Amino acid sequence: MFPASVASLLCPVCREGLGPGGGSGRTLVCPAGHSFDAARQGYFNFLVGKGTVFEADAADMVAARFEFLSAGHYRPLADAxxxxxxxxLAAPQTASAGAGAGATVLDAGTGTGHYLRALLDRTAPGGGAQAGTPVAAIGLDISKFALRRAAKLNPEAVNLVSDVWQPLPVADGAVDVVMVVFAPRNAAEFARVLRPGGRLVVVTPRPGHLAEVAGQTGMLGIEPAKDERLAASLEGHFSPLSSLDLDLDLALAPADVGRLALMGPAGHHLDRAALDSLVNALPPATGVSARFRITVFEPRS
Known part of the structure; x- marks a missing residue:
């Protein structure tokens, strides 16, 4: 099982602590007897009660994202x-009661798990400046199709199908870092689960992101004043510490342009036949500018 990660979890039904149950090592149980079995692919489904109003990424959207990210196009972003x-994570604060010792990261909206994988590789022995840091990892996403990929990529993490807009199945003050890469941000819940001195790391697109292909492929444009809305959504719970702008100039094959269009929010609504027709007419390489902002926040006292 995943003893370090499980120590931070709460039952999504009664909010009691969870622990391994049964002899298979694939079941989580709370003191009230609520039980959750791992899916064959290794993730746990924690969706309970009324479903989210948000549409989970479909299988073809997740496949497109997995193939695009596995090709390394956004690897510099993952490394950053x-x-x-x-x-x-290298200097975690004192663990809260019952949350276990050591460093813990929550990847909220983990998707296929590629960004969490980069962090776990960096903290593994031989991985870099923070090499050898013991890290318990929780990957959370609303899409079971994404979690199937994430559980395989990050078997040392506990991977949960869960709704970020519901109370997170994580204990108070149990997490040192919350990562949010192109995913929804529940400021109150992130502040609750972070320890004092913890960090919230948020990735958002900047103006000009994918501008060369966004319009013709039907991708959603960058909303005006996006930075102001990000700050407003976190105000009251977080203060900004630093930000880093990252620009990637990509040369994408036609298939990767199609994957880029399909893997994002617009993938829910794209006309697949029209996208295929457009992709088939593209040159062997298309120049695309990826523009990111990585902002680090700290919880307010």
Whole structure:
């Protein structure tokens, strides 16, 4: 099982602590008897009660994201996120009662798990400045299709199908770092689960992101004043510490342009036949500018 990660979990039904149950090592049980069995692919489904109003990523969207990220196009972004998150894991604060010792990271909206993988590799022995840091990892996403990929990529993490807009199944003050890469942000819950001195690391697109292909492929544009809305959504719970802008100039094959369009929020609504037709007409390589901002926040006292 995942004893370090499980020590931070709460039952999504009664909010009691969870622990391994049964002899298989694939069941989580709380003192009230609520039980959760791991799916064959290794993740746990913690969705309970009324479902979210948000639509989970479909299988083809997740497959497109997995193939695009596995090709390494956004690897510099993953490395940059890991570089900003790792120092907070190297010197974790004193664990809260019952939450277990050591460093813990929550990847909220983990998707296929690639960004969490980069952080776990960085903190593993031989991984870099924070190498050898024991890290308990929790990957959380609303899409079971994404969690199937994430559980395989990050078997040392506990991977949960869960809704970020519901109370998170994580104990108060149990987490040193919350990572949010192109995912929804529940400021109150992130502040609750972070320990004093913890860090929230958020990735958002900047103006001009994917501008060369966004319009013709039907991708969603960058909303005006996005930074102001990010700050407003976190105000009252977090203060900004630092930010890093990262620009990637990519040369994408036609298939990767199609994956880029399909893997994001627009993938829920794209006309697949029209996208295929457009992709088939593209040149062998298309120049695409990826523009990111990584912002680090700390909880307010």
């Amino acid at each position: 996120v890991a570089g900003l998150a790792a120092p907070a």
